[in-house]
Amino acid sequence: MASSGSGDPLDSKRGEAPFAQRIDPTREKLTPEQLHFMRQAQLAQWQKVLPRRRTRNIVTGLGIGALVLAI
Structure with a gap:
């Protein structure tokens, strides 16, 4: 049986x-290094989804503009 700290990604008892x-x-007392790491991770996630969000916003804006011009 694998313990919870053994690196096994699944809980051996429940399979989850x-x-x-x-x-x-x-709430948590974090070191400055931990805060810096969290900010870097959030920035990386934000930069990863930014192009997709920008494209979606452009398409939505064009769709609304076309609808307004059609009315």
């Missing part, structure tokens, strides 16, 4: 994957 827990920096 563990959930990620969101960390609230105002």
